[in-house]
Amino acid sequence: MFGAVIHAPGDVRFEEPPDPTIVEPTDAIVRTVAACVCGSDLWRYRGIAQVPSPTPIGHEFCGVVEAVGDAVSTVEVGDFVVGGFNPSDNTCPLCLKGAHANCINGNHYDGCQAEKIRIPLADGTLLATPGMPDADLIPSILALSDVMCTGWHAAVSAGVGPGKSVAVVGDGAVGLCAVLASVQLGAEVVIAMSRHADRQRVATEFGATHIVADRDEAGIAAVKELTDGIGADCVLECVGTESSRQQAVGCVRDGGNLGLVGVPHGDLPVNELFWRNVGIKGGPAHCRAYLPELLDLVLARKINPGLVFDLELPLAEVAEGYAAMDERRAIKSLLRI
Amino acid sequence: MFGAVIHAPGDVRFEEPPDPTIVEPTDAIVRTVAACVCGSDLWRYRGIAQVPSPTPIGHEFCGVVEAVGDAVSTVEVGDFVVGGFNPSDNTCPLCLKGAHANCINGNHYDGCQAEKIRIPLADGTLLATPGMPDADLIPSILALSDVMCTGWHAAVSAGVGPGKSVAVVGDGAVGLCAVLASVQLGAEVVIAMSRHADRQRVATEFGATHIVADRDEAGIAAVKELTDGIGADCVLECVGTESSRQQAVGCVRDGGNLGLVGVPHGDLPVNELFWRNVGIKGGPAHCRAYLPELLDLVLARKINPGLVFDLELPLAEVAEGYAAMDERRAIKSLLRI
Numbered sequence: 235m236f237g238a239v240i241h242a243p244g245d246v247r248f249e250e251p252p253d254p255t256i257v258e259p260t261d262a263i264v265r266t267v268a269a270c271v272c273g274s275d276l277w278r279y280r281g282i283a284q285v286p287s288p289t290p291i292g293h294e295f296c297g298v299v300e301a302v303g304d305a306v307s308t309v310e311v312g313d314f315v316v317g318g319f320n321p322s323d324n325t326c327p328l329c330l331k332g333a334h335a336n337c338i339n340g341n342h343y344d345g346c347q348a349e350k351i352r353i354p355l356a357d358g359t360l361l362a363t364p365g366m367p368d369a370d371l372i373p374s375i376l377a378l379s380d381v382m383c384t385g386w387h388a389a390v391s392a393g394v395g396p397g398k399s400v401a402v403v404g405d406g407a408v409g410l411c412a413v414l415a416s417v418q419l420g421a422e423v424v425i426a427m428s429r430h431a432d433r434q435r436v437a438t439e440f441g442a443t444h445i446v447a448d449r450d451e452a453g454i455a456a457v458k459e460l461t462d463g464i465g466a467d468c469v470l471e472c473v474g475t476e477s478s479r480q481q482a483v484g485c486v487r488d489g490g491n492l493g494l495v496g497v498p499h500g501d502l503p504v505n506e507l508f509w510r511n512v513g514i515k516g517g518p519a520h521c522r523a524y525l526p527e528l529l530d531l532v533l534a535r536k537i538n539p540g541l542v543f544d545l546e547l548p549l550a551e552v553a554e555g556y557a558a559m560d561e562r563r564a565i566k567s568l569l570r571i
Numbered sequence: 572m573f574g575a576v577i578h579a580p581g582d583v584r585f586e587e588p589p590d591p592t593i594v595e596p597t598d599a600i601v602r603t604v605a606a607c608v609c610g611s612d613l614w615r616y617r618g619i620a621q622v623p624s625p626t627p628i629g630h631e632f633c634g635v636v637e638a639v640g641d642a643v644s645t646v647e648v649g650d651f652v653v654g655g656f657n658p659s660d661n662t663c664p665l666c667l668k669g670a671h672a673n674c675i676n677g678n679h680y681d682g683c684q685a686e687k688i689r690i691p692l693a694d695g696t697l698l699a700t701p702g703m704p705d706a707d708l709i710p711s712i713l714a715l716s717d718v719m720c721t722g723w724h725a726a727v728s729a730g731v732g733p734g735k736s737v738a739v740v741g742d743g744a745v746g747l748c749a750v751l752a753s754v755q756l757g758a759e760v761v762i763a764m765s766r767h768a769d770r771q772r773v774a775t776e777f778g779a780t781h782i783v784a785d786r787d788e789a790g791i792a793a794v795k796e797l798t799d800g801i802g803a804d805c806v807l808e809c810v811g812t813e814s815s816r817q818q819a820v821g822c823v824r825d826g827g828n829l830g831l832v833g834v835p836h837g838d839l840p841v842n843e844l845f846w847r848n849v850g851i852k853g854g855p856a857h858c859r860a861y862l863p864e865l866l867d868l869v870l871a872r873k874i875n876p877g878l879v880f881d882l883e884l885p886l887a888e889v890a891e892g893y894a895a896m897d898e899r900r901a902i903k904s905l906l907r908i
Contacts, residue, residue: 327799333826336848338801391850462664464675489670491852498842504851505835511673513728513852515828517845 237348238552240291243281244560246553251290251345254352259305260323262356264315266297268376269347270543271555271567272319273406274497279556282499290345293319294379296372297351297571299360306356313362316529317353318521319343319380324358334358335518347552349571361525363533373540373568374532377411380519381566382528382539384495385411385472387519389419392468392493396420399461401446401485404472405433407542407566408495410440412470417441418537425457425466427481433565436541450477454484461487468493471516476500486512495519543568574685575889577628580618583893585886588627588682591689596642597660599693601652603634605713606684607880608892608904609656610743611834616893619836627682630656631716633709634688634908636697643693650699653866654690655858656680656717661695671695672855684889686908698862700870710877710905711869714748717856718903719865719876721832722748722809724856726756729805729830733757736798738783738822741809742770744879744903745832747777749807754778755874762794762803764818770902773878787814791821798824805830808853813837823849832856880905 239249254263269292277283278291296316299309309315322329322337329337337358345351353359367375374382385408394400400416402409405428416424417440425444426437434445446456458465465487471479474496482492483503492507494516502514531537545564547555555567576586591600606629614620615628633653636646646652659666659674666674674695682688690696704712711719722745731737737753739746742765753761754777762781763774771782783793795802802824808816811833819829820840829844831853839851868874882901884892892904 327801328825331801331804331824331826333824333848336825391848464664464668467668487668487670488665488673489668489857494845498845502841504839504841508831508835508854511670511728511852511854511857513850514841515848515850515852517848520826520848 235349236549237345238291239288240278240285241288242285243279246279246291246556248550248552251348254350256301256303257352258354259303260355260357261303262299262306262309262353262360263301264295264297264351264353265300266295266346266349266351266571268372268571269295269549269569270376271347271559272380273408275556276560277497279560290348292345292347293343294376295346295351296376296379300350302356308357309360309362314366315360315362316375316378316525317360318383318519318525320518320521321353321355321359322522323355324522329358332520332523334520334522347549347569349549358522361529363529367533371532373543374538375529376568377539377542378525378528378532381407381542382411383519383521383524384408386415386524386528388412388470388472388493388495388516389415391515392470392491394419394421394468397422398467399423400468400470401425401427401457401466402470402472403427403478403482403485404496405430405437406472409472410436410542410565411539412472413437413442414440414537414539416470418531423460425460427453432544436565439541449481453481457485464488466490471496474499483507488512491515542566546570572686573886574682575628576625577615577622578625579622580616583616583628583890585889588685591687593638593640594689595691596640597692597694598640599636599643599646599690599697600638601632601634601688601690602637603632603683603686603688603908605709605908606632606886606906607713608684608896609717610745612893613897614834616897627685629682629684630680631713632683632688633713633716637687639693645694646697646699651703652697652699653712653715653862654697655720655856655862657855657858658690658692658696659859660692661859666695669857669860671857671859684886684906686886695859698866700866704870708869710880711875712866713905714876714879715862715865715869718744718879719748720856720858720861721745723752723861723865725749725807725809725830725832725853726752728852729807729828731756731758731805734759735804736760737805737807738762738764738794738803739807739809740764740815740819740822741833742767742774743809746809747773747879747902748876749809750774750779751777751874751876753807755868760797762797764790769881773902776878786818790818794822801825803827809833811836820844825849828852879903883907
């Protein structure tokens with residue numbers, strides 16, 4: 235079968251790795267229908283994270299179950315499934331607390347930008363749709379495998395709810411999904427911080443009440459202007475760089491919360507945050523905890539996170555999918571298999 | 572009038588500073604009935620914080636209003652009052668969000684270990700009891716001026732609630748009050764980490780379900796043993812040192828929360844906490860937000876935080892009150908005026 239392999243920064247190739255097979259009785263093999271490129275894949279593509287040897291890449295997918303191990307009981311061959319990027323058994327003490335990203339038996343997978351993939355812990359990771367979904371819903375279902383769960387996680391971690399004011403730092407796919415999550419969770423004011431017209435449009439379509447194009451001190455001032463002069467109750471940090479984290483710290487009100495989902499590439503001033511009574515919470519998303527509710531919302535057409543895909547390519551053109559995101563010609567690339 | 576003045580580390584004197592007077596129309600003068608020595612006062616007593624010049628000291632009190640400024644409307648001369656250590660106007664945008672410790676017009680006061688004190692922002696800081704309270708309730712009302720609000724803040728900041736498991740790091744008055752708060756807020760498992768028999772007794776009286784005397788790795792293992800092997804949902808850090816913060820990080824489960832109220836004298840591994848999805852929140856307590864509920868609980872004899880006082884002295888013996896706490900002969904010293 236064919237799939238994407240990263241060889242070095244800037245070098246993603248469409249190759250023919252071996253077909254995956256059932257290794258553990260808890261595995262499933264999924265024939266992908268769609269996959270996509272994640273902002274976090276770009277860390278390696280840009281040489282910020284290491285690529286020690288050629289590696290199949292990708293952790294976002296949806297598709298049809300082709301085979302299951304003997305111990306799998308909740309999905310069957312022929313089911314259309316989506317799974318989060320964090321495999322989880324859904325039964326360990328941490329999963330029972332809803333902390334699926336930190337499942338005691340969990341790990342991570344790569345290699346989902348491919349025709350077929352092996353999914354470990356299939357029962358606790360995959361969720362099947364009732365029957366085959368309408369074709370136009372595929373992008374939104376695919377978005378649940380990472381970016382929508384991650385945006386949702388930012389909002390949940392920061393305590394977004396009815397009546398809250400929210401500012402979202404980062405206008406990538408995750409930031410845009412964090413806007414959508416905040417609106418869905420009932421926030422009253424949702425400020426998208428974005429300088430790009432295409433992303434501003436998606437944020438507005440997702441329900442952002444305000445767009446702030448300024449950054450740094452001017453951006454902080456603009457957010458305060460919209461929040462009684464004190465800053466937002468909840469700030470969702472969806473980038474992870476030093477400057478985006480500082481932006482988030484500046485935009486949150488005393489006593490408020492930062493929801494962190496950007497992979498951390500900078501520190502946080504924890505003692506300043508202590509005196510300001512600002513909470514911080516976040517990390518990798520508890521996908522399996524959120525998937526049932528989010529899948530229901532997608533199937534009921536109440537949320538449409540698939541709008542974050544503004545480039546669709548056949549899997550064979552995966553290299554262009556990376557290049558377009560790297561050069562900011564696309565928000566997020568969807569790969570049809 | 573007489574009161575305590577700190578001159579240098581280890582040197583607290585009973586002296587005769589000038590009587591306080593109304594300076595701002597929002598001020599009240601309170602004739603103290605009882606005051607106490609705070610663990611945070613010991614930072615200066617021990618020379619860890621600076622004493623640049625002789626300073627009236629103390630920020631915990633209850634007493635009777637002796638005079639009010641023209642703008643004061645919620646307390647009257649003759650009222651018995653308690654106030655939190657963080658003056659707040661109770662009307663600014665941050666107070667309206669419940670973030671009273673960070674009141675835009677707030678500040679801090681010192682000099683409450685004295686016969687009389689000036690309280691700024693009296694309307695938003697003081698709370699009057701309905702009539703004169705029973706004498707035996709004075710210690711518990713006094714405890715609301717800081718330690719009980721601070722223990723409560725640790726628990727609220729960490730999301731303590733019904734069914735939760737809680738571990739409390741620190742067995743000073745604040746840690747013990749954090750135990751009491753956790754029990755009151757409905758936690759199912761409340762682990763007090765304490766090596767001192769007198770403090771263990773108070774923790775047990777406050778409703779702790781378990782005592783862990785071990786520290787470091789052994790302490791972490793003991794907490795995990797009591798929490799399905801994963802650590803506590805909520806860990807309340809009531810000390811602030813490097814080692815107590817590490818203890819807290821080790822005792823919390825992935826996806827759980829640290830409630831921080833110990834004045835920070837160490838860092839936190841925010842990136843480790845990110846990957847573990849552990850939230851941190853805390854800081855100086857939002858006293859005025861909590862006082863109405865806590866005062867009701869004390870007056871209804873549902874909580875008795877005054878048990879943290881195990882030494883009672885006349886104000887003139889304030890120096891001994893400090894020495895006894897410094898040498899760990901007392902948990903907390905109450906000064907009768």
